[in-house]
Amino acid sequence: xxxxxxxxxxxxxxxxxxxxxxxxxxxxxxxxxxxxxxxxxxxxxxxxxxxxxxxxxxxxxxxxxxxxxxxxxxxxxxxxxxxxxxxxxxxxxxxxxxxxxxxxxxxxxxxxxxxxxxxxxxxxxxxxxxxxxxxxxxxxxxxxxxxxxxxxxxxxxxxxxxxxxxxxxxxxxxxxxxxxxxxxxxxxxxxxxxxxxxxxxxxxxxxxxxxxxxxxxxxxxxxxxxxxxxxxxxxxxxxxxxx
Amino acid sequence: xxxxxxxxxxxxxxxxxxxxxxxxxxxxxxxxxxxxxxxxxxxxxxxxxxxxxxxxxxxxxxxxxxxxxxxxxxxxxxxxxxxxxxxxxxxxxxxxxxxxxxxxxxxxxxxxxxxxxxxxxxxxxxxxxxxxxxxxxxxxxxxxxxxxxxxxxxxxxxxxxxxxxxxxxxxxxxxxxxxxxxxxxxxxxxxxxxxxxxxxxxxxxxxxxxxxxxxxxxxxxxxxxxxxxxxxxxxxxxxxxxxxxxxxxxxxxxxxxxxxxxxxxxxxxxxxxxxxxxxxxxxxxxxxxxxxxxxxxxxxxxxxxxxxxxxxxxxxxxxxxxxxxxxxxxxxxxxxxxxxxxxxxxxxxxxxxxxxxxxxxxxxxxxxxxxxxxxxxxxxxxxxxxxxxxxxxxxxxxxxxxxxx
Numbered sequence: 001x002x003x004x005x006x007x008x009x010x011x012x013x014x015x016x017x018x019x020x021x022x023x024x025x026x027x028x029x030x031x032x033x034x035x036x037x038x039x040x041x042x043x044x045x046x047x048x049x050x051x052x053x054x055x056x057x058x059x060x061x062x063x064x065x066x067x068x069x070x071x072x073x074x075x076x077x078x079x080x081x082x083x084x085x086x087x088x089x090x091x092x093x094x095x096x097x098x099x100x101x102x103x104x105x106x107x108x109x110x111x112x113x114x115x116x117x118x119x120x121x122x123x124x125x126x127x128x129x130x131x132x133x134x135x136x137x138x139x140x141x142x143x144x145x146x147x148x149x150x151x152x153x154x155x156x157x158x159x160x161x162x163x164x165x166x167x168x169x170x171x172x173x174x175x176x177x178x179x180x181x182x183x184x185x186x187x188x189x190x191x192x193x194x195x196x197x198x199x200x201x202x203x204x205x206x207x208x209x210x211x212x213x214x215x216x217x218x219x220x221x222x223x224x225x226x227x228x229x230x231x232x233x234x235x236x237x238x239x240x241x242x243x
Numbered sequence: 244x245x246x247x248x249x250x251x252x253x254x255x256x257x258x259x260x261x262x263x264x265x266x267x268x269x270x271x272x273x274x275x276x277x278x279x280x281x282x283x284x285x286x287x288x289x290x291x292x293x294x295x296x297x298x299x300x301x302x303x304x305x306x307x308x309x310x311x312x313x314x315x316x317x318x319x320x321x322x323x324x325x326x327x328x329x330x331x332x333x334x335x336x337x338x339x340x341x342x343x344x345x346x347x348x349x350x351x352x353x354x355x356x357x358x359x360x361x362x363x364x365x366x367x368x369x370x371x372x373x374x375x376x377x378x379x380x381x382x383x384x385x386x387x388x389x390x391x392x393x394x395x396x397x398x399x400x401x402x403x404x405x406x407x408x409x410x411x412x413x414x415x416x417x418x419x420x421x422x423x424x425x426x427x428x429x430x431x432x433x434x435x436x437x438x439x440x441x442x443x444x445x446x447x448x449x450x451x452x453x454x455x456x457x458x459x460x461x462x463x464x465x466x467x468x469x470x471x472x473x474x475x476x477x478x479x480x481x482x483x484x485x486x487x488x489x490x491x492x493x494x495x496x497x498x499x500x501x502x503x504x505x506x507x508x509x510x511x512x513x514x515x516x517x518x519x520x521x522x523x524x525x526x527x528x529x530x531x532x533x534x535x536x537x538x539x540x541x542x543x544x545x546x547x548x549x550x551x552x553x554x555x556x557x558x559x560x561x562x563x564x565x566x567x568x569x570x571x572x573x574x575x576x577x578x579x580x581x582x583x584x585x586x587x588x589x590x591x592x593x594x595x596x597x598x599x600x601x602x603x604x605x606x607x608x609x610x611x612x613x614x615x616x617x618x619x620x621x622x623x624x625x626x627x628x629x630x631x632x633x634x635x636x637x638x639x640x641x642x643x644x645x646x647x648x
Contacts, residue, residue, distance in 0.1 A: 094314045095345075101321065110310035110318065111341070113390070116422045117310075120284040123446075149344060154393040157424045161281045 006172060009047030016216045026163045026173040028190060031200030032180045039074050041139045041174050046075025048137040054085035054129045056122060056138045060145035063098065064088035064106045087125045091118060113149050115158045126169045138166060142176035143190060152186055159193050254416055257295030259530025260473065260483045261442060264458040269440055274407050274417035276438040282446035283454065285420045287322055289384050291480055292418060294324050296382035302375045303335035304383040306368060308390035312337035312351050338371045340364060361395040365402045372406060376413035388421040392430060400433050439463040471640065474532050483531040485639060489552050491576050492561030493569040494540030497592040498522060500622030501561055502537040505632060521551060531636060538580065545579050552580030557639045558587040559631060564599035570609045586638035587615060588631045594619040
């Protein structure tokens with residue numbers, strides 16, 4: 001039996017995964033700082049938008065407005081925004097004292113450690129799309145910020161409920177993690193809550209833990225600002241490689 | 244200690260459904276736990292509770308540990324309230340357990356410099372509580388108990404006992420916000436045992452109206468938890484919510500008049516003075532929001548009766564007291580709308596007409612079950628209609644689900 005798959009936005013990866021990601025799934029996107037995790041995440045959200053799915057961006061390190069500007073260079077277009085399927089949960093603006101208010105596409109959470117507000121805000125967006133039979137992708141940017149302010153146990157307690165709720169609503173979730181910022185125990189705990197990991201190292205993208213697939217490794221490069229309309233470039237796929 | 248709540252006076256919260264569930268309000272000089280599941284934000288309710296006490300002249304004290312004091316003020320404005328003016332009048336004070344997390348200097352009345360040291364945190368809260376209690380009757384919001392448990396474990400729970408003693412001595416009310424985030428059983432059980440009053444606010448997956456309230460502990464004693472659907476307004480005010488009551492009955496029995504008499508706002512789809520689609524009315528009554536759906540009486544519209552009756556929680560069966568020949572038709576409509584078996588009352592309407600049958604005669608002629616009340620009504624007389632509504636609400640609530648059912 002083959003489950004329905006959803007495009008990642010990276011053609012070669014979709015081929016290797018027999019069509020793309022399964023849902024519901026919560027996937028870690030790991031890598032060192034400046035390894036283009038955020039850009040990859042935005043690309044995967046954009047692929048969902050082009051597939052008539054909705055996209056929710058949870059931001060803990062930038063305002064929703066800043067994220068939107070950056071996303072416009074990674075696949076978001078004004079036309080896609082106007083369809084009303086692009087939403088933000090901004091956990092940063094209020095933390096820095098900005099007086100911005102909520103809009104039809106932005107919910108502001110007072111701080112990244114107000115877990116109840118965060119869960120309620122994401123759930124409200126997800127529920128509204130779920131009721132419309134619209135599939136949703138969620139990008140959490142990033143779990144590392146949660147771990148900066150709360151203990152591992154507190155974050156795990158939150159994720160246990162939060163990710164379960166996303167799964168129940170058939171969400172495809174991408175959870176960004178600064179790989180070098182955490183010890184092995186923390187990374188393993190995070191992996192135990194996920195359905196797989198996409199690891200970025202230099203110019204290599206590696207997939208680990210995807211059910212039914214060997215580890216996949218490929219070279220990749222993100223589009224530059226001059227060729228933003230092109231998809232992410234990949235080559236030299238190897239299956240069953242490093243893991 | 245719990246015995247002290249039994250004799251204490253109660254403080255009305257100003258949120259009617261909570262006051263009803265607590266039979267008058269929160270006992271003065273005690274603490275209350277507002278417990279939510281992870282999909283219910285307790286903040287708007289907490290702000291509403293605080294604001295209502297500030298309006299009465301109490302002193303407000305707000306402990307923040309997961310958001311800034313400024314964001315509490317900002318969010319209160321977004322909810323259509325204004326906590327800022329009470330802060331300016333020195334009637335609302337913040338205990339800032341948040342700014343230090345980011346190394347920021349706090350400008351609040353009470354600031355905690357070392358948020359990782361439980362003694363430092365607890366001593367500032369205790370000092371603030373004492374000082375404010377000397378100014379007047381205090382209402383404290385502790386937002387949130389989770390952050391303190393996450394940081395200090397059950398040490399904070401021991402401290403709650405000390406703060407409760409201060410509350411008892413000074414007639415203060417302490418309101419702790421707590422979300423059930425899969426804590427170990429020992430923590431959850433200790434939290435449950437600590438508080439004499441526990442109000443649960445829940446987001447539910449499968450119930451008409453997806454939010455609900457229950458009181459699981461009252462005056463120190465666990466109670467069987469009746470789950471009441473609620474609706475939360477944008478200002479955070481919560482009300483009991485009965486999303487659908489069917490008003491049905493034969494042609495010209497007075498259904499439309501009754502819907503309009505009861506409702507704060509109502510619309511009817513009519514042609515030449517006769518309802519040809521439905522009557523809809525919204526009722527704001529005794530802390531409850533109710534939506535009334537009135538059916539058409541003419542038999543040719545019977546096919547849509549089932550549609551209108553779907554998901555109703557109760558029914559008002561309206562009959563014309565002067566037309567006993569139509570009583571069988573009334574019962575047939577209940578069956579066709581598939582609401583027979585739900586809580587219902589019979590409104591024996593047009594009691595002001597000279598040839599109206601008495602309630603007793605109608606009850607006998609209709610052979611209604613003994614537990615179904617027949618109320619004499621006059622469509623335009625609100626008092627007579629609300630009498631029927633009171634009974635129906637009570638019946639619906641008595642049939643509400645209990646947590647263990």
